[in-house]
Amino acid sequence: MFRSTIEAAVRDALQAIGAGGVVFIVERPADMAHGDYSTNAAMIARVDARELTAQLHIEGVERIEVVGKFINFFLSHETIVSYKQDIPQIYEGKKVLVEYTSPNLFKPLHIGNLIGNILGESVSRLLEATGADVKRLNYPSDIGMTIAKSVWGLQELELNPEDIAELGKAYVAGNDAYESGEAKEKIEEINRALYENSNAELSALRKRGIATSLRHLHQLCERLGTKKFDKEIFESESGPVGQNIVKEHVGDVFEESEGAVVYKGEQTRVFLTSQGLPTYEAKEVGLFELKTKAYPDFDISITVTGKEQQDFFRVVFDAVRKLFPDKTAGKTLAHIPTSFLRLTTGKMSSRLGNVITGESLLEDLTRATRGREDVAVGAIKYTVLKSGSTKDILFDPEKSLSLDGDSGPYLQYAHTRALSLIKAAKEASIIAEKPLSPAAGRKGDASESGFSARTTLERTLLHFPEVIERAAKELEPHYVTTYLTELASAFNSWYASERVIVDGKVSSHALGLVAAVEQTLAKGLQVLGIPAPEEM
RNA sequence: GCUCUCGUAGUUUAAUGGAUAGAAUAUCUCCCUCCGAAGGAGGUGAUGCAGGUUCGAUUCCUGCCGAGAGCACCA
Numbered sequence: 001m002f003r004s005t006i007e008a009a010v011r012d013a014l015q016a017i018g019a020g021g022v023v024f025i026v027e028r029p030a031d032m033a034h035g036d037y038s039t040n041a042a043m044i045a046r047v048d049a050r051e052l053t054a055q056l057h058i059e060g061v062e063r064i065e066v067v068g069k070f071i072n073f074f075l076s077h078e079t080i081v082s083y084k085q086d087i088p089q090i091y092e093g094k095k096v097l098v099e100y101t102s103p104n105l106f107k108p109l110h111i112g113n114l115i116g117n118i119l120g121e122s123v124s125r126l127l128e129a130t131g132a133d134v135k136r137l138n139y140p141s142d143i144g145m146t147i148a149k150s151v152w153g154l155q156e157l158e159l160n161p162e163d164i165a166e167l168g169k170a171y172v173a174g175n176d177a178y179e180s181g182e183a184k185e186k187i188e189e190i191n192r193a194l195y196e197n198s199n200a201e202l203s204a205l206r207k208r209g210i211a212t213s214l215r216h217l218h219q220l221c222e223r224l225g226t227k228k229f230d231k232e233i234f235e236s237e238s239g240p241v242g243q244n245i246v247k248e249h250v251g252d253v254f255e256e257s258e259g260a261v262v263y264k265g266e267q268t269r270v271f272l273t274s275q276g277l278p279t280y281e282a283k284e285v286g287l288f289e290l291k292t293k294a295y296p297d298f299d300i301s302i303t304v305t306g307k308e309q310q311d312f313f314r315v316v317f318d319a320v321r322k323l324f325p326d327k328t329a330g331k332t333l334a335h336i337p338t339s340f341l342r343l344t345t346g347k348m349s350s351r352l353g354n355v356i357t358g359e360s361l362l363e364d365l366t367r368a369t370r371g372r373e374d375v376a377v378g379a380i381k382y383t384v385l386k387s388g389s390t391k392d393i394l395f396d397p398e399k400s401l402s403l404d405g406d407s408g409p410y411l412q413y414a415h416t417r418a419l420s421l422i423k424a425a426k427e428a429s430i431i432a433e434k435p436l437s438p439a440a441g442r443k444g445d446a447s448e449s450g451f452s453a454r455t456t457l458e459r460t461l462l463h464f465p466e467v468i469e470r471a472a473k474e475l476e477p478h479y480v481t482t483y484l485t486e487l488a489s490a491f492n493s494w495y496a497s498e499r500v501i502v503d504g505k506v507s508s509h510a511l512g513l514v515a516a517v518e519q520t521l522a523k524g525l526q527v528l529g530i531p532a533p534e535e536m
Numbered sequence: 537g538c539u540c541u542c543g544u545a546g547u548u549u550a551a552u553g554g555a556u557a558g559a560a561u562a563u564c565u566c567c568c569u570c571c572g573a574a575g576g577a578g579g580u581g582a583u584g585c586a587g588g589u590u591c592g593a594u595u596c597c598u599g600c601c602g603a604g605a606g607c608a609c610c611a
Contacts, residue, residue, distance in 0.1 A: 025552070025554095027552065028552095029554090030554090030555075030557085031556080031558095033555095038555090043591080043592095068555070069555090069592085070555070104611080141611070145610075145611085146611085235611090257608080257609095260608065260609050261609095271609090277609085279608090279610080308604095309606085310541080311606050311607075312606080337541090340604075342604090369574085386548090386550090387548085387549060388550090392604075394547090402548085402561070403574060404560090404561090405559085405560045405561060406560035409574050410560090410575090412574085413575075414575090416574095417575085420571080420572060428571090470552080478550090482549095482551090482559090485559075485560085489559085493576070493577090495572095495575080496573095496575070496576040499570070500571060502571085506571090
């Protein structure tokens with residue numbers, strides 16, 4: 001990455017004029033007119049910018065400009081077009097566990113469930129692209145009231161546990177019967193029986209329903225392009241494990257309070273109920289034990305869940321560190337909160353009948369994309385991955401998702417265009433051409449601060465590795481999305497302004513540029529988990 | 537009540553304390569005898585309010601207003 005080269009040079013130069021040790025930044029200026037990189041070093045170190053720049057001689061930098069308080073660096077054209085886009089392997093040698101998706105089995109997968117899956121997959125790919133050995137984990141809920149309600153529904157309405165749609169119906173019926181009080185006790189009894197595995201018929205129904213649900217989940221993951229999970233750990237497994245661990249640590253980590261076993265951290269959380277049953281908190285402890293038993297040599301453990309669980313994870317991680325000081329020493333435990341998905345039409349609920357399942361969304365959108373599921377997947381993922389994780393995602397079922405402009409298909413389309421140019425160029429004769437000089441690439445006078453579409457594209461291409469690095473470091477794929485949109489836009493502008501193949505001839509430089517765009521878009525889309533189709 | 541998020545064009549949003557707040561969409565103009573118009577060029581339009589810190593604040597701090605979430609035996 002060229003940025004680190006400049007950073008090192010500036011550091012040395014500061015040292016040379018006796019102003020070493022300050023924390024400055026080298027960044028990509030918002031406006032290209034301010035160079036390929038810029039630094040605030042002179043301002044921060046309170047030194048004369050000219051004195052500082054006099055010390056700077058960086059190979060590949062053609063011009064250093066002092067504008068006001070900033071020092072701007074312009075790379076030479078040769079450097080820009082020949083620079084290798086190697087992605088820094090900042091997670092090299094690290095083993096990372098990424099737990100995501102983790103649905104309630106039996107319940108239909110709605111579009112909210114998709115967010116965790118899409119974000120978790122992209123984070124996994126981002127980590128892999130930067131050198132990590134990633135293990136994908138799924139933690140589905142296969143026991144508890146949701147299941148009991150569904151099993152009641154299956155039994156009462158004699159529904160088919162092999163049919164995902166009937167499973168959904170069973171849950172809705174069970175939930176209604178529970179909330180209306182009609183079958184509250186009966187369902188609680190079923191819940192106990194399932195926990196104790198004391199009723200063969202009920203347990204069999206549960207088992208069949210789980211199998212159906214899982215099969216369905218895996219199918220949807222495949223359609224979305226989510227890689228197979230390396231391991232699935234079920235709530236029915238983590239419960240007893242967590243329960244035992246917590247019991248063993250009453251007195252040192254946990255304490256009893258009003259009959260329950262609690263942890264007093266930043267806030268007080270119940271781990272075992274007064275009946276001695278494990279809560280979600282205790283199950284999380286069990287999950288950690290199971291995870292680390294399977295992957296004892298992990299370095300980073302990431303959990304992707306809804307952001308309403310943020311406080312919960314702060315406390316649980318705290319407790320886990322106290323419970324497992326050896327296992328957690330030097331390790332990173334992280335929670336990535338996912339945004340809420342809000343509907344413009346109000347809250348999603350099965351009662352109101354406005355639940356949008358992952359599948360129905362995919363199918364509706366596939367119709368809108370003239371039958372292209374890969375384009376539909378791109379549209380959905382782009383929407384999820386385009387903004388930072390702190391914001392809610394607003395979803396308008398009427399307008400559905402955008403297919404043009406700032407969208408997944410926009411990126412995919414730019415990529416297919418680049419590919420088709422490359423294909424067409426195979427039949428053209430290639431003429432060697434020296435890259436145009438930057439001066440020649442500039443249009444009009446400099447005061448317009450206008451660069452040719454070609455120069456803009458070349459200079460945008462340069463920043464890909466830094467963007468990936470930052471996204472991986474911060475676990476924020478949206479930086480990649482934003483960058484790719486910018487790149488696709490620069491490519492489309494250039495495409496419209498300049499013909500690449502003229503009279504069966506193509507310049508080597510232009511062809512190289514197209515190839516670089518194609519590879520960068522493909523790599524970026526790959527990291528986002530968005531398909532890069534060859535044709536659209 | 538306490539704690540945590542978030543308030544940017546009509547709408548969806550970007551911006552690592554930096555330069556003229558960048559896109560998309562909607563709307564109004566143009567551009568396919570030419571490598572793919574799911575595209576390109578242009579117009580209109582935005583940082584909730586009030587203070588503070590700073591050479592510089594959408595970004596940090598305080599208060600207010602507004603939205604959402606969490607806060608003991610649910611997951």
